Amino acid sequence: MSKTIAEINEKIRQGQAVVVTAAEVIEIARKDGISKAAQKVDVVTTGTFGPMCSSGAYFNIGHTKPRMKLGGGKAYLNDVPAYAAFAAVDLFIGANALPDDDPRNRNHPGDFNYGGGHVIEELVAGHDVRLTATAYGTDCYPRKKLDTWINIKDLNEAVLFNMRNAYQNYNVAVNLSDKTIYTYMGVLKPHLGSAGYSCAGQLSPLMKDPYYKTIGIGTRIFLGGGIGYVAWPGTQYNPGVPRSENGTPRGGAATLCVIGDLKQMSPRYLVGTSMLGYGCSLAVGIGVPIPILNEEILRYTAITDAEIFAQVIDYSGPYPNREPDVVGEVSYAELRSGKIQLRGKTVPTASLSSYPRALEIATTLKEWVLAGKFLLTEPVASLPGAESAITFKPLNERPVKEY
Amino acid sequence: MADKEKVTKKLISKRVVLHFPKRMVDEPILFRLIKDYDLEFNILKASITPEAEGLMVVELKGEQKNYDQGVQYLIDSGVRIQSLSQDVTRNEDRCTSCGACVTVCPARAFEYEPGTMIVRFNGSKCVACGLCIKACPPRAMELHF
Numbered sequence: 235m236s237k238t239i240a241e242i243n244e245k246i247r248q249g250q251a252v253v254v255t256a257a258e259v260i261e262i263a264r265k266d267g268i269s270k271a272a273q274k275v276d277v278v279t280t281g282t283f284g285p286m287c288s289s290g291a292y293f294n295i296g297h298t299k300p301r302m303k304l305g306g307g308k309a310y311l312n313d314v315p316a317y318a319a320f321a322a323v324d325l326f327i328g329a330n331a332l333p334d335d336d337p338r339n340r341n342h343p344g345d346f347n348y349g350g351g352h353v354i355e356e357l358v359a360g361h362d363v364r365l366t367a368t369a370y371g372t373d374c375y376p377r378k379k380l381d382t383w384i385n386i387k388d389l390n391e392a393v394l395f396n397m398r399n400a401y402q403n404y405n406v407a408v409n410l411s412d413k414t415i416y417t418y419m420g421v422l423k424p425h426l427g428s429a430g431y432s433c434a435g436q437l438s439p440l441m442k443d444p445y446y447k448t449i450g451i452g453t454r455i456f457l458g459g460g461i462g463y464v465a466w467p468g469t470q471y472n473p474g475v476p477r478s479e480n481g482t483p484r485g486g487a488a489t490l491c492v493i494g495d496l497k498q499m500s501p502r503y504l505v506g507t508s509m510l511g512y513g514c515s516l517a518v519g520i521g522v523p524i525p526i527l528n529e530e531i532l533r534y535t536a537i538t539d540a541e542i543f544a545q546v547i548d549y550s551g552p553y554p555n556r557e558p559d560v561v562g563e564v565s566y567a568e569l570r571s572g573k574i575q576l577r578g579k580t581v582p583t584a585s586l587s588s589y590p591r592a593l594e595i596a597t598t599l600k601e602w603v604l605a606g607k608f609l610l611t612e613p614v615a616s617l618p619g620a621e622s623a624i625t626f627k628p629l630n631e632r633p634v635k636e637y
Numbered sequence: 638m639a640d641k642e643k644v645t646k647k648l649i650s651k652r653v654v655l656h657f658p659k660r661m662v663d664e665p666i667l668f669r670l671i672k673d674y675d676l677e678f679n680i681l682k683a684s685i686t687p688e689a690e691g692l693m694v695v696e697l698k699g700e701q702k703n704y705d706q707g708v709q710y711l712i713d714s715g716v717r718i719q720s721l722s723q724d725v726t727r728n729e730d731r732c733t734s735c736g737a738c739v740t741v742c743p744a745r746a747f748e749y750e751p752g753t754m755i756v757r758f759n760g761s762k763c764v765a766c767g768l769c770i771k772a773c774p775p776r777a778m779e780l781h782f
Contacts, residue, residue: 283733284735285774343771345771347776420737420740420741420772420774421737421740421741421772423740427740428740428741429740430737430740505731505733505775506775507774507775508771508774508775508776509774510771510772515774517733517735517774517775570749570754572739572749582739582740583739583740584735584736584737584738584739584740584741585735585736585737585754586735586736586737586774587735588733588734588735588736588754589734589753589754590734590753590754590755591733591734
């Protein structure tokens with residue numbers, strides 16, 4: 235049995251496609267078996283929602299009168315610095331940007347109440363955002379100062395562009411030291427007092443297509459409540475990590491670089507976040523439809539939390555110092571039970587990503603496909619697999635001699 | 638023997654927020670509660686500065702009759718009382734049901750609903766310590782006094 239994406243799209247257009255979420259397909263495969271399920275189901279929708287730090291957005295604000303060249307100058311959105319290093323009126327803001335006067339961790343743990351992720355959320359919510367900028371002035375762009383409200387509806391373009399999202403698996407973080415630590419994986423209590431994880435597991439897009447057989451460059455996706463596309467492999471791409479027999483990686487592997495029109499998106503799926511003692515970020519919602527081309531693809535989509543494993547890492551000393559840091563390995567079923575067993579201890583777990591909202595995204599995407607509003611795409615090019623020999627290299631520092 | 642007596646007396650326990658006006662900060666209110674009304678108290682949080690309004694979150698334990706009289710004494714003395722479960726609230730619009738709060742809360746007021754993984758907040762278990770406020774990434778938890 236095999237189907238093509240064109241055939242599946244034809245069924246979607248005729249309102250005859252069978253579309254189920256990544257949670258529902260597990261039940262169908264259990265009841266009907268892989269072969270029957272693969273014949274029955276045409277599309278499986280996945281979802282994930284969690285803080286994804288390498289996210290950002292760019293805008294074109296339109297030309298001022300007189301004209302002003304922000305490139306090479308300085309620009310702030312609600313006091314959060316934006317990157318002004320392009321032409322006259324293009325700006326980029328990253329999710330982790332902080333106001334110059336934010337105290338950071340001077341009084342540890344810092345609060346990080348407002349940063350780039352919050353600016354993006356406010357823009358998406360339709361709130362006015364204050365833009366202040368200074369420039370050096372040229373003959374063709376004489377203006378040197380700007381202080382104005384801007385609104386997303388008035389921007390020429392507003393584009394979400396995230397260089398690393400939707401991590402295919404991630405660490406589980408614990409703390410073996412004797413004091414509480416504040417990390418991007420949450421507040422971790424001492425002496426294995428808690429464990430933080432952040433992956434949608436059996437709902438997660440790249441877990442359900444572990445060898446990138448359908449997801450590729452150009453794949454149309456749910457992004458932040460609107461429609462986006464996979465632009466490129468994400469940064470820190472690392473497909474060669476050890477894998478389980480079912481294909482899922484046992485540690486962080488592939489990532490996605492994604493892009494989409496911010497104007498279509500919703501603050502429900504782009505939420506500014508504050509990680510105590512760590513910094514600001516943006517929780518991003520992503521959903522990817524997987525066309526069931528054959529039994530093999532169906533088998534991947536039916537993988538359950540009990541069959542997906544993550545490494546437990548000690549974030550107290552070994553992780554920051556890049557030393558051997560693996561404490562153990564657990565399944566997502568164990569993580570989601572609320573407690574895991576580590577070194578003879580029962581450790582309560584907390585998730586940084588939201589399973590209910592990931593399911594909501596998979597369900598919304600299913601509804602879009604069923605309504606014929608969202609057709610599937612053939613990848614323009616494949617994402618690199620393990621055969622690419624791409625690895626995630628550390629920085630090899632070379633001392634600089636000063637004379 | 639002492640334990641048995643306590644059980645037969647039907648002790649009640651309530652968590653309340655006490656607001657002391659400026660003029661009362663120096664008065665031995667809690668001492669009176671113990672001595673005159675036989676109430677046990679457990680201070681969960683206190684913020685008292687001389688010459689300023691004071692605030693205390695306490696768990697009061699004792700017989701219903703003594704509790705009622707003790708509370709009346711506090712009100713008569715000018716202390717404003719609020720019940721605690723109203724003081725830490727969750728902004729449902731901001732909560733994404735991630736669960737970063739679950740392991741942070743010492744009172745286990747947050748729980749994952751099995752299966753759905755929706756994070757439930759049980760206000761009656763909350764001791765208003767405030768640890769969840771800043772540990773919540775979307776800042777959905779709010780402390781009201």
